[in-house]
Amino acid sequence: MTDVHILGVGMTRFGRHPDSDAADLGAEALLEAVADAGIDARAVEAAYCGHVFQGMVTGQRILAEVGLAGLPLTNVENACSSGATAIREASLAIRAGEHDVVAAIGTEHLTSSFKGALTPDPSDPEAAVGATMPGVYAMRARRYMEEFGMTREQLALIPVKNKANAARNPLAHFKTPITIEDVLESRPIADPLNLHDCSPVTDGAAAVIVMSDRALRKYGGDRAVRLAASALRSGSVDVEPVSMTFEPLTWATAQDAYERAGIGPGDVDLAEVHDCFSIAEVLRVEGLGLFEQGSYPAAVERGEADISGRLPINPSGGLIGKGHPLGGTGVAQVVEVVRQLRGEVGDRQIEGARVGVAHCRGGKAVGIEGAACTVQILVR
Amino acid sequence: MTGAETQTSFRPNELEVCPDGAGHLLGSRCGSCGAHFFPVREACAGCMGRDLETIRFSTTGTLYTFSIVRQSTPEFEVPYALGYVDFSEGVRIMGQITGCDFEDMRIGMSLALSLEPFGEDDEGNPLTGYRFQPCEVEGD
């Protein structure tokens, strides 16, 4: 079976885009990815497009904008893992031998489709009693504080770190570093989480060009990064209540990915993880086995997760700093990891990075520990 | 209709409202392995058994964790307390918590199911939903 390689990556500026829509943003990202790969756009054989609230045939509108209408195109919805799932589907098409060059796009024009607190689908029993996503993560934060003694100040260090990283990322939504005090004094959203603990409402898109061994030989490319694993799981139904301070779904998906890649958490040089809220970053990196359960807040305090640290987490700024255009998020994480492994990110470069992980998790339904989770491992 | 006002459950599949005003949260019990689920399921996630029976859960539980929600969707007036409550059958159910000052809430407190007005239907008729209220537990 062929390996899967990423040769081209593209990404729009993340932020507010009042004069564009999701298709415009997706088209911009796709054209950049094609140019970055150094291939003729007509070499692309199929495409997958992840988005959540953008309506029917958003992917087809993107292809129409860039002159590629006619390709097999699949729209993918998997909540916040939609874009990452599009990459997985593209990689499966390559591994199956059906295609040699496939585009994966993720896009979202969130400012025009959504305001306030994200909630589970309105039909869900928990949404019906007032569940919000910030509320659910706030409850997990409170429980984590109770069990592991994490302080509110330690939790605040995560947005401080991620917005400092974002300030070094010209494509990020936020450009201004913040302090612990800024986090603690920002507007309360769901106790103990404040506004700075939450990822923003962001417009943006990203795209990657994946290809087979055969296509890579044809198009050349010492800039290629190998997608060593692209794992996907859906959350299981709990047979009895389980801890909300650990993520079996993230853990299981990560085990799938590590096994496929032949790589363990000890080999990882950097990770982009789904920090939709500050507490989420804690749960993700511990679920990925990158830090022991209960240890991450103190590790952040010691600077271990900084760009200059032992294991940098969310060097792009993460969802909190770079922004979180739902469908775009998972693809943008892979764009960041690819650029890090190629050494192309200027003053946020992690020296000598060879192995990177991208983790996404999205959605919530009653009785299910998370809806969709992806873990991708990239190796150069 | 005459006489006593009938109460209508906001979600009859999850909350049973009896004529006497009592109520129960509903779920499934697996006849093969005994696992319980909220809400009602078609098959058991533990053993894949299909002989699930719909049951009424006990009406008191223990607060696993909570938050004070200060930003929500338009149908919910903020702030409100939201919590996960563990029941002895082995299910964890989310609900709002009333009858308690925010600062007095603590993980592990005992809570009882409380049927309360909960919005209205499309024709403007009032609906009955559930929240949880602090309670004393026998033998505590």
Ligand SMILES: [Zn+2]
């Ligand atoms: Zn069973």
